[in-house]
Amino acid sequence: MSSRFLSTLSRSEFARLFHQFESTPDELISFAEAHERILAEDLTAQEDLPAADRSSMDGYAVAAADTFGAGEANPAYLECRYRIEVNVFPQFGLQPGECAWIPTGGFLPAGADCVVMVEHTQEIGDGTIEVRRSLAPGENLMFRGEDARRGAVVLTRGTRLRIPEIGLLAALGLQQVRVHRRPRIAVLSTGDEIVPVEAQPRPGEMRDVNSHAVAAMIVQAGGQVEQLGIVNDDLEQLRGALERGLANNDALFLSGGSSKGTRDHTLDAIAQLPGARILAHGVAMAPGKPTILACVGDKPILGLPGQVGSAQVVMLVLGQPLVRHLAGDSRALDTSHRSLRRARLTRNLTSSQGREDYLRVRLEESAGGLLAHPVSGKSGLLRTLLHSDGLLPIAADTEGLPEGCWVDVWLL
Ligand SMILES: Nc1nc2c(c(=O)[nH]1)N[C@H]1C(S)=C(S)[C@@H](COP(=O)(O)OP(=O)(O)OC[C@H]3O[C@@H](n4cnc5c(N)ncnc54)[C@H](O)[C@@H]3O)O[C@H]1N2
Numbered sequence: 321m322s323s324r325f326l327s328t329l330s331r332s333e334f335a336r337l338f339h340q341f342e343s344t345p346d347e348l349i350s351f352a353e354a355h356e357r358i359l360a361e362d363l364t365a366q367e368d369l370p371a372a373d374r375s376s377m378d379g380y381a382v383a384a385a386d387t388f389g390a391g392e393a394n395p396a397y398l399e400c401r402y403r404i405e406v407n408v409f410p411q412f413g414l415q416p417g418e419c420a421w422i423p424t425g426g427f428l429p430a431g432a433d434c435v436v437m438v439e440h441t442q443e444i445g446d447g448t449i450e451v452r453r454s455l456a457p458g459e460n461l462m463f464r465g466e467d468a469r470r471g472a473v474v475l476t477r478g479t480r481l482r483i484p485e486i487g488l489l490a491a492l493g494l495q496q497v498r499v500h501r502r503p504r505i506a507v508l509s510t511g512d513e514i515v516p517v518e519a520q521p522r523p524g525e526m527r528d529v530n531s532h533a534v535a536a537m538i539v540q541a542g543g544q545v546e547q548l549g550i551v552n553d554d555l556e557q558l559r560g561a562l563e564r565g566l567a568n569n570d571a572l573f574l575s576g577g578s579s580k581g582t583r584d585h586t587l588d589a590i591a592q593l594p595g596a597r598i599l600a601h602g603v604a605m606a607p608g609k610p611t612i613l614a615c616v617g618d619k620p621i622l623g624l625p626g627q628v629g630s631a632q633v634v635m636l637v638l639g640q641p642l643v644r645h646l647a648g649d650s651r652a653l654d655t656s657h658r659s660l661r662r663a664r665l666t667r668n669l670t671s672s673q674g675r676e677d678y679l680r681v682r683l684e685e686s687a688g689g690l691l692a693h694p695v696s697g698k699s700g701l702l703r704t705l706l707h708s709d710g711l712l713p714i715a716a717d718t719e720g721l722p723e724g725c726w727v728d729v730w731l732l
């Protein structure tokens with residue numbers, strides 16, 4: 321296999337190749353452990369939530385018609401005959417001209433269709449309540465089934481279970497949920513010069529940064545990691561490590577040797593694995609150009625550039641979406657869900673057409689709004705990411721951006 325770049329794909333074309341990989345099988349877990357996991361089934365509500373109309377305020381349950389035309393100057397007068405307890409469903413019905421004290425969360429009695437807040441009323445003795453507002457039906461109510469309707473699908477397969485979804489599972493009593501197993505991903509670093517973190521590097525050696533940064537980013541994206549350590553620039557050793565890594569895992573991410581130098585064996589080692597296909601070598605983004613995507617059977621291999629800054633940027637842009645896709649997240653490849661902040665660029669930026677640039681930027685609050693300072697430095701250095709708060713993607717068809725323009729910074 322030649323080690324020349326295949327035709328370079330755009331970032332979105334590269335990411336679209338992930339669709340061919342299936343998500344991990346499902347497992348049944350407690351909802352209490354399901355935060356950030358991905359739902360593997362559609363969930364149907366077995367009951368209405370709320371179970372019946374409830375008050376969202378402390379006040380009086382009334383019929384809106386009884387307050388028609390009421391105001392500060394001409395209040396309505398209602399007779400308060402009942403006191404609703406928050407944990408008791410009212411067994412009575414209101415007659416015209418009656419009202420009932422209701423706490424926040426209390427269930428609405430028959431005959432009432434809204435709640436007047438206590439601060440818009442006055443108790444004037446003998447159980448008579450003066451209402452100084454005219455109300456519309458439904459005011460200050462949470463309606464039956466507004467959060468979930470019995471028999472309706474409330475969460476769909478592929479949903480990431482955030483805090484609000486955990487709350488919904490709790491409210492509906494759905495104690496066990498079927499989620500995708502966390503993808504297991506083997507991680508290795510290549511390079512004769514790379515030594516373990518605990519080693520004292522000799523001249524010419526570098527401590528392994530990438531496998532630790534990559535592993536942390538896999539975990540952050542919902543995966544689990546098997547660390548395979550460091551493999552020398554040796555075709556046989558690399559092939560053996562790839563085989564071992566793929567045998568026990570759903571995917572393999574490696575860094576280094578992805579370019580076209582004489583010791584860059586990654587592509588050849590992958591190509592020699594039985595059933596391997598190189599899907600992409602080269603992506604039109606900077607940093608990250610020499611990134612590789614391959615598969616062995618149905619398992620992806622992501623070959624990250626060795627440069628420490630490039631490996632991290634490629635993980636953010638492509639690696640983490642791949643982990644999320646394997647975990648079953650239906651929005652894994654949707655870039656519109658990135659957290660963005662608008663900021664004003666503090667200097668001119670040039671950018672090559674035909675590739676997406678990911679500039680590292682530091683944000684600073686100022687009287688005129690948020691400022692985005694580009695952090696310059698080579699992608700073999702850690703400093704660009706160390707000193708930045710976010711990435712500024714510059715589209716492939718943009719030649720540059722002028723100082724002072726507003727940009728959307730992707731927060732890290
Ligand atoms: N003639 C060309 N040279 C290079 C090109 C090119 O297009 N033409 N592309 C450059 C770009 S961009 C990148 S990125 C690198 C990618 O190189 P490799 O993926 O082959 O990476 P290595 O050569 O193995 O390593 C590069 C650099 O990174 C250090 N490194 C590698 N692994 C680790 C690690 N785990 N922890 C810390 N540091 C690591 C390594 O020591 C090298 O210094 O190629 C450019 N060259």
Ligand code: MOO
Binds near residue numbers: 699
């Ligand atoms: O692509 Mo390299 O990853 O630009 O530094």
